[in-house]
Amino acid sequence: MSRPPRQHRAEEGPDRLYTVTRGRSRAATDAFDVVTLIVAEQAPVPGMQSEHAQILRLCESPTAVVEVAAELRLPISVVKILLGDLLEAGQITARHPRFVPQAALPDLDTLKQVLHGLERL
Amino acid sequence: MDSNGSDGSVAAAGGRTALRSTADRAWKIVVVGGFGAGKTTMVGSVSEIRPLTTEEVMTRAGVGIDDRSAVAQKRSTTVAFDFGRITLSEESVLYLFGAPGQQRFWFLWDRLFRGALGAVVLVDPRRLADSWYAIDRLEQHGLPFVVARNNFGDPAHTLDQVREALDLAPGVPLLDCDARDRESSKQVLIGLVRHLTELAVAAAPAVDPAADPTADLENAP
Ligand SMILES: Nc1nc2c(ncn2[C@@H]2O[C@H](COP(=O)(O)OP(=O)(O)OP(=O)(O)O)[C@@H](O)[C@H]2O)c(=O)[nH]1
Ligand SMILES: [Mg+2]
Numbered sequence: 001m002s003r004p005p006r007q008h009r010a011e012e013g014p015d016r017l018y019t020v021t022r023g024r025s026r027a028a029t030d031a032f033d034v035v036t037l038i039v040a041e042q043a044p045v046p047g048m049q050s051e052h053a054q055i056l057r058l059c060e061s062p063t064a065v066v067e068v069a070a071e072l073r074l075p076i077s078v079v080k081i082l083l084g085d086l087l088e089a090g091q092i093t094a095r096h097p098r099f100v101p102q103a104a105l106p107d108l109d110t111l112k113q114v115l116h117g118l119e120r121l
Numbered sequence: 122m123d124s125n126g127s128d129g130s131v132a133a134a135g136g137r138t139a140l141r142s143t144a145d146r147a148w149k150i151v152v153v154g155g156f157g158a159g160k161t162t163m164v165g166s167v168s169e170i171r172p173l174t175t176e177e178v179m180t181r182a183g184v185g186i187d188d189r190s191a192v193a194q195k196r197s198t199t200v201a202f203d204f205g206r207i208t209l210s211e212e213s214v215l216y217l218f219g220a221p222g223q224q225r226f227w228f229l230w231d232r233l234f235r236g237a238l239g240a241v242v243l244v245d246p247r248r249l250a251d252s253w254y255a256i257d258r259l260e261q262h263g264l265p266f267v268v269a270r271n272n273f274g275d276p277a278h279t280l281d282q283v284r285e286a287l288d289l290a291p292g293v294p295l296l297d298c299d300a301r302d303r304e305s306s307k308q309v310l311i312g313l314v315r316h317l318t319e320l321a322v323a324a325a326p327a328v329d330p331a332a333d334p335t336a337d338l339e340n341a342p
Binding site: 033034035036037060061062063064066067069070071075076077078095097101105106107108110111112113114115116117118119121 | 137139140141142144145146147148149167173174175176177178199204206207208209210213214215216218235236238239265303307310311314315317318320321322324325
């Protein structure tokens with residue numbers, strides 16, 4: 001496997017986010033919610049963009065997108081782009097949240113689970 | 122309020138508590154309220170992790186046209202919000218988000234909190250009007266909520282007076298709480314889930330799983 005072309009180092013300053021995402025400002029897919037749990041499917045490999053490698057290390061156990069963003073100190077939208085790269089390459093999997101559809105109520109099973117969990121705190 | 126995490130609320134690497142490897146189901150609940158209402162405090166008092174701060178970039182397109190503040194002058198701005206987490210079981214985990222209730226942020230919350238179970242409106246009794254906008258939006262969106270009056274000393278009004286000032290619908294629970302207290306904050310969340318349960322029971326027609334098109338998905342292994 002060859003080193004990807006135009007490998008950038010993350011720099012400080014206003015261009016950093018642009019650099020990290022290689023100029024992309026929007027995730028290609030809507031694949032991630034803030035609480036989608038990310039699981040690494042492989043260890044980082046040499047030559048990988050450092051943010052990608054960081055994510056793979058972080059996600060050795062399931063980690064929510066917001067937690068990845070907080071750990072990397074990057075905005076959520078930037079993290080989603082990075083996750084999109086990894087997902088596309090099969091290096092992570094995503095465990096999706098069970099959404100409550102807009103203007104609908106959670107099902108009773110869900111509510112029971114959540115209630116029991118809270119009562120046990 | 123600042124978005125650069127300079128308050129040290131971003132956990133140091135290595136200091137984090139990982140989720141269990143079996144975790145595969147995440148839920149979210151939103152805590153909204155005016156500046157200083159106690160959102161961060163509440164998230165922190167029930168969270169199993171130190172509340173973390175993260176940020177989202179809001180582009181100009183996302184800023185309400187009604188907004189004439191500095192936000193509208195820039196091409197994009199960053200909005201910070203806090204979150205915490207509660208492990209509910211081997212498989213499920215609940216995330217709590219603390220979000221400022223001001224109008225100019227709401228576009229962002231609309232996106233971030235889509236799919237949430239419900240919301241807590243945390244109220245500083247000295248500044249009731251700060252929560253009007255959040256309540257309006259939650260009602261508009263049909264996201265169920267409870268209102269919690271945070272304890273900032275002896276309240277000057279009764280809960281009924283607060284209910285009236287906030288123009289709450291009769292079914293919306295209004296509780297007292299102390300966001301600094303874990304048990305009290307936990308009771309607010311339990312109050313929300315009980316409220317959601319009542320609404321769900323009332324909305325459920327008959328117990329006929331076949332009539333529910335989502336039943337198969339929900340019950341799939
Ligand atoms: N007396 C009292 N003080 C509280 C309570 N909850 C929070 N505070 C204090 O109120 C101040 C604001 O609390 P925060 O939790 O930072 O409020 P916030 O809603 O996150 O504030 P912003 O993020 O700035 O909008 C802090 O000094 C807290 O210690 C409470 O229940 N009682
Ligand atoms: Mg706060």
